[in-house]
C-alpha cells in the first residue's frame with residue numbers, strides 16, 4: 225500500500241512504525257474471510273482491510289479520530305485472526321494499538337462512555353477492587369433485567385453483571401509453597417496478574433503444584449501485577465506503560481538471581497508481556513530490560529513442553545474440547561502444544577469447529593460491545609457443544625469467563641487438568657460434574 229506521510233510526520237517513531245506496517249498491506253482482502261466482525265456484520269469497514277484504510281487515512285491526514293473511525297475500531301476485537309491469515313505479514317496488532325492510542329488522545333467520547341471506561345480502568349487491573357466489584361455484581365444479579373432496561377448504561381452494566389460467576393470465587397486457604405521435587409530443573413517467575421487471581425486463584429495454584437512436581441521453583445514477585453493489557457486495549461497508553469514498567473522492574477530483580485522463564489497462565493496477558501520490548505522501545509531506561517523480559521516470557525504450556533512428561537496418576541480418558549484463545553493461537557502462535565500436553569496426560573482432546581473465530585471475550589470487549597460479544601459467545605458455545613465433551617479446556621481466564629456464560633459444560637484451565645492428571649486435586653469447576661477420576665491402568 226502506498227503512503228504519503230511527510231518527513232515531519234515520520235519523525236514520530238509511532239507514526240514511522242505504523243507507516244512501515246501500512247506499506248506491507250497489499251489490500252488483497254484474504255483477512256476478511258477470518259475476521260469475526262466482518263463475518264457477523266458484513267461491512268467492509270468492520271473488516272481488517274477496511275480498518276487499515278481508516279487508520280491510514282486518519283494517521284496520514286494527521287487528523288483527530290472521527291465518530292466513524294471510532295465506531296469501527298471499537299468494534300475490532302483485537303483477536304488477531306487477521307494476522308494469522310495475512311500472507312504479507314501485516315502487523316495489525318501494532319497498527320490497531322497505535323490507532324486506539326490516537327483515538328484516546330484526539331477524540332472526546334460521550335459522557336457515559338468516558339465514565340464506563342474510566343471505571344473499568346480504575347477497577348479491573350487491581351485484584352482487591354476487582355473482588356469488591358465482583359461482590360457488587362453478585363448482589364445485583366437478581367436485578368439484571370431491571371438494570372438492562374436502564375437508559376444509557378443499562379446494556380453494558382447488565383453485560384458486566386452477567387460475567388460475574390454464579391458464586392463468589394472463594395479464596396483458597398493459604399497453602400504452603402509446594403515442595404519442589406528433586407532434582408531441581410529450573411527457576412521461573414509466574415505472573416499473578418489482576419482478574420485471574422480474583423476470579424480463579426486455583427489456576428496459578430495448580431500451575432505451582434505442577435511445576436513443583438516437575439522440579440521447578442516458582443517465584444511470584446509481590447511488586448508484579450496487572451500486565452497492562454486491559455488498559456492497553458482501551459488506548460490508555462500511559463497507564464499500560466506504567467504497568468509494564470512496574471512488572472519489568474519486579475522481574476528484572478529476579479532475573480539477577482537467575483530466572484529461566486517468566487510464565488504466564490493467561491494468554492491475553494502473555495501476548496502483552498511478549499510485546500513489552502516493543503511497547504517500551506522508545507524508553508531509554510527500560511528498552512533493554514523490557515526486551516529481556518519479553519525474551520523470557522512464555523505461556524506456561526510452552527515451558528511445560530520443554531520438561532519430561534510426568535507419569536499420569538488418574539488415567540483420565542475424558543473427552544476435552546480444547547478452546548484455543550485468540551491470544552494463544554493468533555497472538556502467540558501456540559496451537560498444538562496445549563493439546564499435545566493434554567493428550568500425553570491421557571485426555572481425549574477434540575478440536576472445536578471454527579476454532580479460529582473469537583469467543584467474544586477480548587479483554588473488556590464483552591462489556592463495551594455486549595451485542596457482538598454475545599453473538600460470538602453463542603456461536604462458540606454451539607460449536608463446542610457439537611464435540612460433546614466432558615469438559616472444556618482453555619488457557620485464558622477471559623475466554624473461560626465468557627464461555628462459561630454460554631454453556632453448562634464445565635470449563636477449566638489446561639494446567640488444572642494437567643495438575644489433576646499427575647496427582648493434584650480435581651479442579652473445582654469439575655466437582656460434582658460427570659467427571660470421575662479413574663485409576664490409572
Ligand code: SF4
Pocket residue numbers: 248249250251252253254255256272273276306309310311312313314
Ligand atoms: S490479508 Fe494482509 S495484505 Fe491482504 S488486505 Fe488483509 S492485511 Fe492487507
Ligand code: SF4
Pocket residue numbers: 258259260261262270271272275299300301302303304305306307316
Ligand atoms: S483483530 Fe480480529 S476483529 Fe480486528 S480486524 Fe483483525 S480479525 Fe477482525
